[in-house]
Amino acid sequence: MSAVSLKGVTKQFSAGVVALDGIDLDVEPGEFVSLIGPSGYGKSTLLRIIGDLTKPTAGTAQVNGKPADRARRDHEYGIVFQDAVLYDWRTVAKNISLPLELLRWSRGRRNARVKDMLELVELTGFEGHHPWQLSGGMQQRVSIARALSFSPTLLLMDEPFGALDEMTRERLNSELLRIWQETSSTVVFVTHSIPEAVFLSTRVVVMSARPGRVAGVVDVDLPQPRTSTTREEPRFFELVTQVREQLAAAGAPLGETQEPALVEEPL
Amino acid sequence: MNTIVQPMPRSVGRQIGRTALDWFPALAVFAIGIGAWQGLVTAFHVQEFLLPRPTSIAHAFWMQKSALWSEGIYTFKEALGGYALGSGLGIAVALVFAAWRPLAGAFMPYAVAANAIPIIAFAPIMNNWFGLLNPFSKMAIAAVLCFFPVMINTLRGLTSVHPSSIELMQSYAAGRLSLFRRVRIPNSLPYMFTGLKVATVLSMIGAIVGEYFGGPIHALGVKILNDSSYGNFTDAWAGIVMASLLGIVFYAVVALAERLTTSWHPSARAFQTE
Numbered sequence: 001m002s003a004v005s006l007k008g009v010t011k012q013f014s015a016g017v018v019a020l021d022g023i024d025l026d027v028e029p030g031e032f033v034s035l036i037g038p039s040g041y042g043k044s045t046l047l048r049i050i051g052d053l054t055k056p057t058a059g060t061a062q063v064n065g066k067p068a069d070r071a072r073r074d075h076e077y078g079i080v081f082q083d084a085v086l087y088d089w090r091t092v093a094k095n096i097s098l099p100l101e102l103l104r105w106s107r108g109r110r111n112a113r114v115k116d117m118l119e120l121v122e123l124t125g126f127e128g129h130h131p132w133q134l135s136g137g138m139q140q141r142v143s144i145a146r147a148l149s150f151s152p153t154l155l156l157m158d159e160p161f162g163a164l165d166e167m168t169r170e171r172l173n174s175e176l177l178r179i180w181q182e183t184s185s186t187v188v189f190v191t192h193s194i195p196e197a198v199f200l201s202t203r204v205v206v207m208s209a210r211p212g213r214v215a216g217v218v219d220v221d222l223p224q225p226r227t228s229t230t231r232e233e234p235r236f237f238e239l240v241t242q243v244r245e246q247l248a249a250a251g252a253p254l255g256e257t258q259e260p261a262l263v264e265e266p267l
Numbered sequence: 268m269n270t271i272v273q274p275m276p277r278s279v280g281r282q283i284g285r286t287a288l289d290w291f292p293a294l295a296v297f298a299i300g301i302g303a304w305q306g307l308v309t310a311f312h313v314q315e316f317l318l319p320r321p322t323s324i325a326h327a328f329w330m331q332k333s334a335l336w337s338e339g340i341y342t343f344k345e346a347l348g349g350y351a352l353g354s355g356l357g358i359a360v361a362l363v364f365a366a367w368r369p370l371a372g373a374f375m376p377y378a379v380a381a382n383a384i385p386i387i388a389f390a391p392i393m394n395n396w397f398g399l400l401n402p403f404s405k406m407a408i409a410a411v412l413c414f415f416p417v418m419i420n421t422l423r424g425l426t427s428v429h430p431s432s433i434e435l436m437q438s439y440a441a442g443r444l445s446l447f448r449r450v451r452i453p454n455s456l457p458y459m460f461t462g463l464k465v466a467t468v469l470s471m472i473g474a475i476v477g478e479y480f481g482g483p484i485h486a487l488g489v490k491i492l493n494d495s496s497y498g499n500f501t502d503a504w505a506g507i508v509m510a511s512l513l514g515i516v517f518y519a520v521v522a523l524a525e526r527l528t529t530s531w532h533p534s535a536r537a538f539q540t541e
Binding site for chain 2: 048051053072073075077078079081083085087088089098099101102103130132
């Protein structure tokens, strides 16, 4: 059973813009799949369809063999946005335990899990801090801890490190790989950074824009565990070049792959 | 990269010193203002009934302090009743509007219209409805004044939630009630307190304006009106000082409540970090 299964997923916005056109994609359990593409909205929209935060105009999305809406209600996935989306009125510990509260875990169980999660993202000692007392990178680690707190099998990430500086981003990339392996979860990761996609993924899905289609898939055969030296290997550069060429073939202006995300009005 | 802004431990002595320093400009302005008033009134021999000297007002205040206190408290109770009523209703209506947006569209124009009521015209009507001596007639006037700023600010706080926050709660399949309890209501608190602070002073004004159109003899507004009509302007000024003091204390209490409940908000952070 696939972790994520998309069949003919099409999304047309009311303005007539076709964001996605007939996307077929299967993600197997334990995979780390990156979606990379020239425009901001197609990839993010696809991620939101997997998470049942927006409905496709046509086609079906399944998570762990269930329809996406059922999977969302069963808490099959955790999500991380570009902004950490932490609540200022909650401490770090309380932010991490938010989904556990909603799942009606007992206080003792919540506290024990928060402690484990803080250890996982290496923020032990910061449980009593408020989000605004943390740096951007630390905030995003809290956000990851929250997404994984209830042990979902699938982690959806929407350009989670896009707003961070390069050094913090590379460090968090390595941390994310460690967390991915320790929790043996499946990750679907949206990014507009080619090196980031190659470094993290087992598979990179290259998307074209307007309409959004799967333009190509690059299997990343770099050995695990990947370290900072991985970025210096010839094979790494070959794969980066491969992704870049596929992006260029898909019509992406090189060097400029980011566009403001088009998000639907909240319900 | 692990840089972090920690709340700095600070000695109590330094804290007090700093607080005193923070207050110094305001106190200096107060002293200079009162001094100038006193000096100018004395130098130009301004008649007492036009503008009494601050020392005369202070003397009048001191001589009548127990009467002023009981009159002030009577009026303050009216203001407080109206404040509770108007603010409570304002918060409730904001919650209903935020939960059912079409309702807000249908009723918002009338809320705006209610806010446009000239309170001076409204006061005699309330006195007629509930009776001159019934404190509820003054509470109703204060309530009408308090309702709108509390409602409009609370509503803004409830609705100005970042779309990602809502998506996050959706991803956890959280219900509407949960979204309100965990996101919308905490998000609205700083906005709500802005309205609640404005309403403190408005409620005092409402109660006193109501008393101008008739009320029991032991009410502050009636006292100020009577003193003015008998030409005892210094005593009227003492009444005004009492009204202002009560308004300031009321405001300060609500501001303190705000500080305690929304210590996480950016506006309060200055007090926690250097």
